[in-house]
Amino acid sequence: MQVIEAENLGKRYRLGVINRGMLYKDIQSWWARVRGREDPNIPVHVAQNPAAVRGDEFWAFRDVSFSVGQGEILGIIGRNGAGKSTLLKVLSQITAPSAGNFKLKGRVASLLEVGTGFHGELTGRENIFLNGAILGMSRAEVRLRFEEIVEFAEVGKFIDTPVKRYSSGMYVRLAFSVAAHLQPDILIVDEVLAVGDAAFQQKCLGRMDEAAFKEGRTILFVSHNMASVRSLCTRVIMLKSGRLEVDGEPGPTVDRYLDQGSVDWDVSKRTGSGRLRIGAVHLEDASGGRLAELVAGQPCKFVLGFDNHGLGPQDRVTVGLSMHGAGTDLFANYSHYSGREFSGLPARGAFEFAWPSVDIVPGHYTFGIRVFANGDQHTGERLDTPPPFMVTIHSSDFYGAGQHGGLSHGVMLVKGVWAVRS
């Protein structure tokens, strides 16, 4: 039985329509137009680009059609900006589609965040009821599962304490526990498994599995964690730039997604003599499996394929990788820093940069590659400078307690150990 059916679904945003957000600004702009003056509220860069003023459209996703049967766990994957999150928002009815339609059968609950509507002044018990109701449960249903929820959350005797006094670990566990005990026919989940400590995450995955296989619920699941998509989902759809690219078995679809992890260069934008060219670049995890994105705290390898167009056996090559983001340069690591210069390169091969642990706050970063021959970046012959490419670092349970500070607390993650000395 089909429980979700989406037909030509699309969501459009208007780019560049300046929502001034203030009535007086609209009046100001209107007055300026009446007098034939320049609108004082248009940013300079927009004024030079009339297309933006007209309001160009941007489709977060478009012409997406699929259907989901009862009991399926459908994984939705795609890179950042592919439209996954917007698709979930539309299916969760947080925002209406701009084109097409979808139909649902049964009760739907969506979890785009855990703990939505939690109120610090209320006790754990009161919040369980409130949050349950926000997610669509009746009071009677919550009452029925109350004991289970408290037990799963491991908050025990603090259940009658205001949640503002909870540790953030307890808070998250309680929030997730309510969500995990929802019994909708269709559950829509976004990345919420990236919360809590590793053991709790495992417990949650187990809970989802159980819900689908034993209880016949349908789950839509967006994640960047390819391992859990592979193990949990019965079917996967992949979005690429807002289009539904693949709809199929989890294994092959995930592989296809990861293969896209290699970067394609725009050859025309290169500098350097060209006696060596960097070709496909991809990321690998510790065991050589391909990664589309990095995970904070995990080891990884950058594999930079090259084509040798005329370097002789005597030419010494040094290759460097640099990382930029959060408004700063994070590092540059040339192979000659650690005494490595490569000679006798084959016609085709790859440089490999092993990064023991990506101790960087999750976010989007750009990486640059430089290759020089017979000298360093100042004295040598510049062979190739491909354009920088972007890599996303995903969050993980870096500190082992389900918490981290976010970008406002610096770019580095440091596994320090706190203690008291008396």
Place this chain on the structure above:
Amino acid sequence: MDGPLEFVRMQSESDSPDGGWDRVVSAKSGWLKLDLNELWRYRDLIYLFVRRDFVATYKQTILGPLWFIIQPVLSTIVFTIIFGQIARLPTDNIPPFLFYMCGLVSWGYFADCLNRSAGTFTGNANIFSKVYFPRLSVPIANAITNLITFGIQFSVFLVVLGYFTWKGAPIQTSWRVIVLPLLLLQMAMLGIGFGCIVSSLTTRYRDLAMLMGFFVQLWMYASCVLFPLSLYPKEWHWLLVLNPMVPVIESFRFAFLGAGTVEAYQLISGAVASLVIFVVGVVVFRHVERTFADTI
């Protein structure tokens, strides 16, 4: 267990012309889809919102309930001095303190409903962008929570009323007080309706929120809270009564104090205007809520 919910679902499945789909969401939507069924299904949420606001208000400050008493009493004292003693406006022969308090307590319920409904979208942006539930449950829950505040203030008013009656002031509290629930309903509808319109507009124009306080104050002065309708010549009453709050306040005073200008056409025009504003507000609100999340 989930009896009522299951019931609603089964029913809609069998009734649905659309091959058993429970919900069809399409890019195009009619303006007049109110879906009150759904709101009823979420009645537990409304109850829990009321409870949350109540608990949060009373847990945070010991002064919480006391403040609700101090506020109207202080305003009444100020108005009694300014309008009663200095400006010497007539009060239909009612002791000024009682006259102003009656107006302020009833006006207070409406103003609370209006102000809180007006903040629905801006104040709940965070929740609204994360989870779906019928957004109307928020202003409705607010109107119910405000009843608690009103109850406290109204009790104080009754005490004052008792005191003045005991002192032999010329007031006649009549059987007409049974209209109180109707007056509250009308104020709630008017407050929610107008608040929903403002709330929908504030998603586009945030500065409207700043004008609200001033606007509500002006509206109060135009609503016969501080002077009786009888202050004006009778041929102008129809104009003043275009403001649906005028008959509410006058009826309130007529029922509890026995003085006020209440005529059938006024009651009807007030009720009709409130109903129209309520329906328009809800329809606009339902339309804006579809894409509200895109603007935050």
